[in-house]
Amino acid sequence: MTDNELLxxxxxxxxxxxxxxxxxxxxxxxxxxxxxxxxxxxRLQNIESCYTSTYERYKNEADSIDGMKEDIALLKKVVREHSAKLEKVS
Structure with a gap:
C-alpha cells in the first residue's frame, strides 16, 4: 500500500x-x-400569553386604582370631619 492509500x-x-x-x-x-x-x-407560550394578558389588565387598571386611592382618602377625610361634627352635636 502506498502512503496515500494508508492515509x-x-x-x-x-x-x-x-x-x-x-x-x-x-x-x-x-x-x-x-x-x-x-x-x-x-408551555412557555402559554405562560407568556397568561403573563401578557395579566400585564395588560393591570396596566389598564393602574390609573383607576390611583383614582380610587384619591377617592378613598377624600372619603376618610369627610368621614372624620362629619364624625367630629356629630360628636359636637351630641
Whole structure:
C-alpha cells in the first residue's frame, strides 16, 4: 500500500469511529429538540400569553386604582370631619 492509500484507510477508519461515537449524541440532540418543540415551547407560550394578558389588565387598571386611592382618602377625610361634627352635636 502506498502512503496515500494508508492515509485514506486511516481517514476512513477515523470517520467510521467518529460517526459511531457521534450517533448517540445526534440521537440525544434529536430527543432534546423534540422535547423542546413538543413540551417546553407550548408551555412557555402559554405562560407568556397568561403573563401578557395579566400585564395588560393591570396596566389598564393602574390609573383607576390611583383614582380610587384619591377617592378613598377624600372619603376618610369627610368621614372624620362629619364624625367630629356629630360628636359636637351630641
Amino acid at each position: 485514506l484507510a486511516i481517514s476512513d477508519m477515523l470517520d467510521k469511529k467518529l460517526n459511531s461515537e457521534l450517533a448517540p449524541i445526534r440521537n440525544d440532540i434529536t430527543s432534546i429538540k423534540l422535547t423542546l418543540e413538543n413540551n417546553v415551547l407550548p
